[in-house]
Amino acid sequence: MVFQSPRYYRAESGDHEGTQKRSSMKWLRQVLQSLLQHRGRTFVILIARIIVASSYIEPLLKDISILHRLGLQFAIVPGADVLVGRSLLFNGHELKLAGPYRILDPPSLEIADKQVEKVSFFIAAELSRYFNVKAVVGSFFVAEKRSGLEFANGASGYVSKVNGSDIMEVLDFIFVLPHIGYSSSEEKLYCDIYELANSCILAVGAEKLIHVDILPYEEKVVKPLADRPLDGEFPVYEVQGIDIGILMKLFFQKN
Numbered sequence: 001m002v003f004q005s006p007r008y009y010r011a012e013s014g015d016h017e018g019t020q021k022r023s024s025m026k027w028l029r030q031v032l033q034s035l036l037q038h039r040g041r042t043f044v045i046l047i048a049r050i051i052v053a054s055s056y057i058e059p060l061l062k063d064i065s066i067l068h069r070l071g072l073q074f075a076i077v078p079g080a081d082v083l084v085g086r087s088l089l090f091n092g093h094e095l096k097l098a099g100p101y102r103i104l105d106p107p108s109l110e111i112a113d114k115q116v117e118k119v120s121f122f123i124a125a126e127l128s129r130y131f132n133v134k135a136v137v138g139s140f141f142v143a144e145k146r147s148g149l150e151f152a153n154g155a156s157g158y159v160s161k162v163n164g165s166d167i168m169e170v171l172d173f174i175f176v177l178p179h180i181g182y183s184s185s186e187e188k189l190y191c192d193i194y195e196l197a198n199s200c201i202l203a204v205g206a207e208k209l210i211h212v213d214i215l216p217y218e219e220k221v222v223k224p225l226a227d228r229p230l231d232g233e234f235p236v237y238e239v240q241g242i243d244i245g246i247l248m249k250l251f252f253q254k255n
Contacts (some may be wrong), residue, residue: 036233039071041207044172048195048213049079052119053086060212061123063225063247065130068174075167075175075200079193080119084112096154103154104190115182120178127174135174140166141199143181143189157181157189160195164203171204210250 008065045064052055064074081102085095088108096103103113124135143157159181177200179191201209 020125028233038207040073042073042075042204044194044197044201044204044206044209045074045076046209046211047076047078047123048191049081049083051212052078052080052123053082057123058126060247061126062130064174065133066128067129067132067248068133073171074173075177075204075206076123076169077177077179077193077197077200078119078123079179080112080116081193083119084115087111087115098148098150098154098156101156102190103151103153103156104129105154109155109188109190113188116178116180116190120176124174124176127176133174134172135176136170137176137178138166138170139178141179141181141191141196142184143191144183145187145189155187155189157183157187157191159199160184162196162199162203164200164205165205167200210247212247243254 047057047060051060064076068074084102088095088111091111093108093111102112121136122135127133127135140163141159142161142163145151145161146156146158160183167177177196179193179196181189181191183189197209197211200206
């Protein structure tokens, strides 16, 4: 039996194939390091209402599914307000706002509730299509009615408490949190997604809050988030512009 001596390969300066191999291995090492760093950690994803109502939702959910299969845990807060507004107008209801908060009378609340539920279960179903990921929908928070004359006849609420222990029990699944909750007196209330995401990350002790939004000119950037109505002392990042892999980029970039 004749044994051949090992072949040592040295890439010359003009050897593009060798350069690409080294670059690919360097990228792979960085990805594996980032994956090990994030595995087992929990992240809250706040999906802006404009993303939920667009075709950009599909690549985002694919990214979330892949990352979950790689060992990351997610709680998702999807904004359904665009679809709620469209449905209210379609059914002949007036759109009423007090600042950034929607005011809903009982008939409008029922329409909004159906849209929020529809969005939540759609996202859970879409996530379950990819890579055998399991997703669950649940409204594990207590809401209270907003005070003030402008809210007296409407069903606008704020998040009083998120039951973090209940969410943690199901975080082996991807958890989808609708932004309609119930008060201690069982009153149904329409809540703000930013307040819900803020309360959720604090309740489950999440590593980061990631807000997914899109700019009109579709600039694709990932940057720290500093100008949103969120008051928790935790890292918050904003993904502006959606493309396949944009969320992966956030997790696999250095630091």
